[in-house]
Amino acid sequence: MKTGIIFIMAALALSVGCSQPPKTSGTMEQSDKPAYALVIHGGAGTIRRENMTPEMETAYLTALNTALDIGEKILQDGGSSMDAVEAVIVFLEDTPLFNAGRGAVFTNTGKNELDASIMHGADLDAGAVGGVTIVKNPIRLARAVMEKSPHVMLSGPGAETFAIEQGIDTVSPEYFFTQDRWESLQRAKERENQSTGSLFPADYTNKFGTVGCVALDKNGDIVAGTSTGGMTNKRYGRIGDTPIIGGGNYANNATCGVSGTGHGEFFIRYTVAHDVSALMEYKGLSLAEAADLVVHKKLKDAGGEGGLIALDKNGNVAMPFNSDGMYRGYAKPGQREVAIYKD
Amino acid sequence: MKTGIIFIMAALALSVGCSQPPKTSGTMEQSDKPAYALVIHGGAGTIRRENMTPEMETAYLTALNTALDIGEKILQDGGSSMDAVEAVIVFLEDTPLFNAGRGAVFTNTGKNELDASIMHGADLDAGAVGGVTIVKNPIRLARAVMEKSPHVMLSGPGAETFAIEQGIDTVSPEYFFTQDRWESLQRAKERENQSTGSLFPADYTNKFGTVGCVALDKNGDIVAGTSTGGMTNKRYGRIGDTPIIGGGNYANNATCGVSGTGHGEFFIRYTVAHDVSALMEYKGLSLAEAADLVVHKKLKDAGGEGGLIALDKNGNVAMPFNSDGMYRGYAKPGQREVAIYKD
Numbered sequence: 060m061k062t063g064i065i066f067i068m069a070a071l072a073l074s075v076g077c078s079q080p081p082k083t084s085g086t087m088e089q090s091d092k093p094a095y096a097l098v099i100h101g102g103a104g105t106i107r108r109e110n111m112t113p114e115m116e117t118a119y120l121t122a123l124n125t126a127l128d129i130g131e132k133i134l135q136d137g138g139s140s141m142d143a144v145e146a147v148i149v150f151l152e153d154t155p156l157f158n159a160g161r162g163a164v165f166t167n168t169g170k171n172e173l174d175a176s177i178m179h180g181a182d183l184d185a186g187a188v189g190g191v192t193i194v195k196n197p198i199r200l201a202r203a204v205m206e207k208s209p210h211v212m213l214s215g216p217g218a219e220t221f222a223i224e225q226g227i228d229t230v231s232p233e234y235f236f237t238q239d240r241w242e243s244l245q246r247a248k249e250r251e252n253q254s255t256g257s258l259f260p261a262d263y264t265n266k267f268g269t270v271g272c273v274a275l276d277k278n279g280d281i282v283a284g285t286s287t288g289g290m291t292n293k294r295y296g297r298i299g300d301t302p303i304i305g306g307g308n309y310a311n312n313a314t315c316g317v318s319g320t321g322h323g324e325f326f327i328r329y330t331v332a333h334d335v336s337a338l339m340e341y342k343g344l345s346l347a348e349a350a351d352l353v354v355h356k357k358l359k360d361a362g363g364e365g366g367l368i369a370l371d372k373n374g375n376v377a378m379p380f381n382s383d384g385m386y387r388g389y390a391k392p393g394q395r396e397v398a399i400y401k402d
Numbered sequence: 403m404k405t406g407i408i409f410i411m412a413a414l415a416l417s418v419g420c421s422q423p424p425k426t427s428g429t430m431e432q433s434d435k436p437a438y439a440l441v442i443h444g445g446a447g448t449i450r451r452e453n454m455t456p457e458m459e460t461a462y463l464t465a466l467n468t469a470l471d472i473g474e475k476i477l478q479d480g481g482s483s484m485d486a487v488e489a490v491i492v493f494l495e496d497t498p499l500f501n502a503g504r505g506a507v508f509t510n511t512g513k514n515e516l517d518a519s520i521m522h523g524a525d526l527d528a529g530a531v532g533g534v535t536i537v538k539n540p541i542r543l544a545r546a547v548m549e550k551s552p553h554v555m556l557s558g559p560g561a562e563t564f565a566i567e568q569g570i571d572t573v574s575p576e577y578f579f580t581q582d583r584w585e586s587l588q589r590a591k592e593r594e595n596q597s598t599g600s601l602f603p604a605d606y607t608n609k610f611g612t613v614g615c616v617a618l619d620k621n622g623d624i625v626a627g628t629s630t631g632g633m634t635n636k637r638y639g640r641i642g643d644t645p646i647i648g649g650g651n652y653a654n655n656a657t658c659g660v661s662g663t664g665h666g667e668f669f670i671r672y673t674v675a676h677d678v679s680a681l682m683e684y685k686g687l688s689l690a691e692a693a694d695l696v697v698h699k700k701l702k703d704a705g706g707e708g709g710l711i712a713l714d715k716n717g718n719v720a721m722p723f724n725s726d727g728m729y730r731g732y733a734k735p736g737q738r739e740v741a742i743y744k745d
Contacts, residue, residue, distance in 0.1 A: 183671045183704075189532070189641065190557055210640045211667045214533055215558045217639025296560025297553045298532070305648040305673035327554045328526045330648035330676040337677070341684035361526075 095134035096275040096374040098389040099126050099147060101157045102268030103320045103366040106384030108400055116399065119386055122154050123397040127390040130274060135392075140274035140282040141179060141202070148175075148198040148284045151270035155237045157386070158268030160196055162237050163288025165244040171235035171288055174301040175201040176212075180281035180310035187302035189214040195228040198286045201302075203227055212302060240291070247292040269301055271318025273310070273370050281372065283308050283316035283332070290323075299323030305333035312372060314339045315346055321358075321365010321382065329357055335369055346370070350377035438477035439618040439717040441732040442469050442490060444500045445611030446663045446709040449727030451743055459742065465497050466731040466740040473617060474733045483617035483625040484522060484545070491518075491541040491627045494613035498580045500729070501611030503539055505580050506631025508587040514578035514631055517644040518544040519555075523624035523653035530645035532557040538571040541629045544645070546570055555645060583634070590635040612644055614661025616653070616713050624715065626651050626659035626675070633666075642666030648676035655715060657682045658689055664701075664708010664725065672700055678712055689713070693720035 101123060130147040134140070152160025163171040175197035176187035186205025189212065194200045203225045204213050213221055222229060269287040276282075285308040287301040300307030300323035307323060309332030310316035317332040326332070331353055338349035350369050358365065359381045366380020368387060376389045380401075388397035444466060473490040477483070495503025506514040518540035519530035529548025532555065537543045546568045547556050556564055565572060612630040619625075628651040630644040643650030643666035650666060652675030653659035660675040669675070674696055681692035693712050701708065702724045709723020711730060719732045723744075731740035 178671075185671050208638070209667065210638070211670045212641040212646075214639040214641050217637060221638040294560060295551070295553070295564040296557040298555040298557050303555075303646055303648075304670050305646075305676060309673070324552065324554045327647050328521075328528050330652070330673065333648060333673040333676055334680070337680035337684055341680055 093374040093391040094277055095131075096370050096376060096389065096391045097127060097130045097134060097143060097147070097272070098368040098370050098376045098378065099123065099130070099151070099270070099272045099387065100318065100320050100366070100368045100378070101151060101270050101386030103380045103382045103385035104268060104364070105382065106386070106399060111399075119156060119399060120397050122151075122156055123386060123388040126150050126272070127388050127395060127397070130272065131390045134274060134276055137277060139278070140276040140280045141177075143274040143276065144177065144272045144282045144284040145198055145202055147272040147274075148270060148286050149196045151272075152196050152198060152286055155239075157270045158240075158288045159270040159286040161235055162240065163235050164240050164268070164291040166289070167292050167294045169244065170232065172293070172296075173197045173235075173286070173288055174298060175284070175286035176302045176304060176308045177201045177205060177282065177284040178304060178308055178310040178316070179205070180283070180312035180316055183311060185211050185304045187212040187304060188218045189298045189302045190296055191215070191218050191222070192232050193219055193229045194222050195230045195234065198284050200225075200227050201284070211304065214298075215296075235288075243291050251292070269307070269318075269320035271308070271320060271368055273316035273318055273368055275316070275370055275372070275374055279312060279372060281310045281312050281316040281370065283310040283318050285318045285320075300326035300331070303327050305330050307332060309333050309336055311336050311340075315349075315369050315371040317350075317367055317369045319365060319367040320385065321380075322363050325358055325361055325363025326365065329353070329361065329363065331358065331367065335367070339371070346375045347377050350379050354379040354381055436717040436734040437620055438474075439713050439719060439732065439734045440470060440473045440477060440486060440490070440615070441711040441713050441719045441721065442466065442473070442494070442613070442615045442730065443661065443663050443709070443711045443721070444494060444613050444729030446723045446725045446728035447611060447707070448725065449729070449742060454742075462499060462729055462742060463740050465494075465499055466729060467738075469493050469615070470731050470733040470738060470740070473615065477617060477619055480620060482621070483619040483623045484520075486617040486619065487520065487615045487625045487627040488541055488545055490615040490617075491613060491629050492539045494615075495539050495541060495629055498582075500613045501583075501631045502613040502629040504578055505583065506578050507583050507611070507634040509632070510635050510637045512587065513575065515636070515639075516540045516629070516631055517641060518627070518629035519645045519647060519651045520544045520548060520625065520627040521647060521651055521653040521659070522548070523626070523655040523659055526654060528554050528647045530555040530647060531561045532641045532645045533639055534558070534561050534565070535575050536562055536572045537565050538573045538577065541627050543568075543570050544627070554647065557641075558639075578631075586634050594635070612650070612663035614651070614663060614711055616659035616661055616711055618659070618713055618715070618717055622655060622715060624653045624655050624659040624713065626653040626661050628661045628663075643669035643674070646670050648673050650675060652676050652679055654679050654683075658692075658712050658714040660693075660710055660712040662708060662710040663728065664723075665706050668701055668704055668706025669708065672696070672704065672706065674701065674710065678710070682714070689718045690720050693722050697722040697724055
């Protein structure tokens with residue numbers, strides 16, 4: 060695992076759109092549209108090889124591969140991108156390795172407040188939830204908001220009431236507890252006590268994480284979903300970019316689907332997910348060009364750390380990030396890659 | 403007041419950018435940039451002349467003119483668009499005529515849950531609050547989130563804790579009570595009881611409203627602010643487009659500032675405010691072209707009722723809406739218009 064990158068089918072991997080250099084505006088990287096495409100992330104941030112044990116590395120790569128297996132099976136069997144995205148994110152939420160669902164980071168008051176959203180590129184329908192504390196899989200609730208309510212975004216206890224009425228699985232808040240995240244909160248509080256007395260974290264290193272999935276099915280439907288526990292030690296009912304349609308999540312069959320991960324405030328201010336789509340639709344950029352411009356130029360210049368996963372209507376995939384690492388992977392018929400680090 | 407439109411300076415009114423037909427892509431409607439520009443709205447919806455008394459019409463038009471007076475004074479004196487937008491929205495929030503601050507509509511449980519956001523086009527900085535119940539002027543809290551926290555969006559009780567810590571005026575929830583809105587809730591509940599038993603309103607007629615202001619100051623800074631009480635009889639902690647940066651509110655000095663009002667779910671799904679900006683920036687549309695395309699084509703085709711106010715970096719103003727009416731107005735040096743109906 061020295062490279063941190065598994066090439067399941069090395070010969071094919073070189074043809075991946077996301078690793079190609081930008082091309083002339085308006086061109087598409089791939090003309091042979093695959094039967095399906097699937098791309099995932101498990102968060103971006105200060106993820107360095109020197110801080111990782113071989114066991115942890117294997118655990119992350121195995122989880123990413125399992126997530127791709129789950130989504131790929133659904134798409135191969137002719138299932139919808141909606142079902143694939145939901146199932147993949149449910150798995151990532153249930154896996155304590157990632158900051159979403161079980162394994163979510165703790166707020167300042169020792170709670171787990173979860174955000175999620177899902178968007179359907181066919182009709183721009185969307186559902187989002189913010190600040191839920193007892194919903195086992197926030198992505199399921201986001202989908203229920205989209206399908207079973209006339210609303211897009213529900214929040215807090217009201218969203219939980221809706222979850223219960225809809226028969227969405229709820230759990231005791233302790234379900235989300237993981238020792239590792241609890242210790243992160245204690246460390247964050249210690250740093251805070253030693254600092255200037257500011258009520259806000261002085262730096263965001265390792266304080267954020269998200270999971271996301273974008274899928275294209277045989278019908279050409281693009282769905283994007285994102286789920287998170289937010290920032291360690293967050294206060295004041297802070298809501299990040301994950302449930303903000305156009306910020307951390309967006310899908311449009313005419314262009315692409317995008318799921319973001321990183322310092323959420325920048326993703327909101329730069330309307331990152333919709334900006335990638337708008338650059339393709341209005342300026343004629345390719346997916347790779349649009350995604351690179353947003354992540355490596357706009358966000359980077361602003362100091363916004365993070366990355367995104369995206370795929371376009373032709374099945375091209377992009378996974379740019381400007382942080383040290385991003386847990387990520389994609390699958391298409393005969394192609395798969397999972398990766399963690401930059402190199 | 404037969405026309406519902408006051409031409410304060412009739413001779414100049416014909417030169418307003420927003421009333422001109424769309425021109426060739428990429429052109430700007432007005433080359434003489436004014437020293438300042440200010441545009442406001444007090445909500446769009448089923449606002450018909452036949453349902454309005456002369457007294458109510460006068461009250462609305464007077465309030466719109468007073469709001470413009472407040473903002474114009476600040477801008478004329480060399481104040482910032484940030485201060486102008488905040489002061490105008492504070493006035494509109496304090497005026498019970500509009501669904502924001504005092505005069506906000508009631509939720510299903512008889513509460514007033516307020517949302518607001520503000521965005522600074524100079525650096526794309528932004529602040530937003532969702533679901534606050536004791537903050538007298540949510541727009542002030544949104545500005546404090548932007549200026550005094552590293553976050554963009556705070557929600558619920560956490561946002562209220564932040565308000566108290568920042569010395570933002572809080573009030574007893576009864577402050578927001580108005581008899582008129584209370585009766586609207588009772589009527590909505592009666593209709594609900596007589597209907598199919600759905601927990602969601604069958605139609606949205608007269609159920610939404612918002613206030614907004616966009617200003618351009620002498621430094622070329624564009625600021626957009628929006629504030630609302632949301633939908634009558636809303637449930638489940640529903641959050642609309644008002645605090646969604648890129649949805650109901652957006653500002654970018656390079657393009658324009660936008661504040662939306664209408665059926666918020668559509669404004670979120672169509673990322674309305676950022677879309678107007680992206681159409682200008684990436685496709686070269688004028689403000690009027692971009693705003694008209696989004697309101698009269700995209701939103702209308704989707705069934706999304708509402709409108710928006712916008713101004714661009716050259717001081718052009720647009721106020722399109724696809725509903726029966728929109729409380730609206732604008733002011734520039736030597737020009738002013740306030741209006742309610744379509745004709």
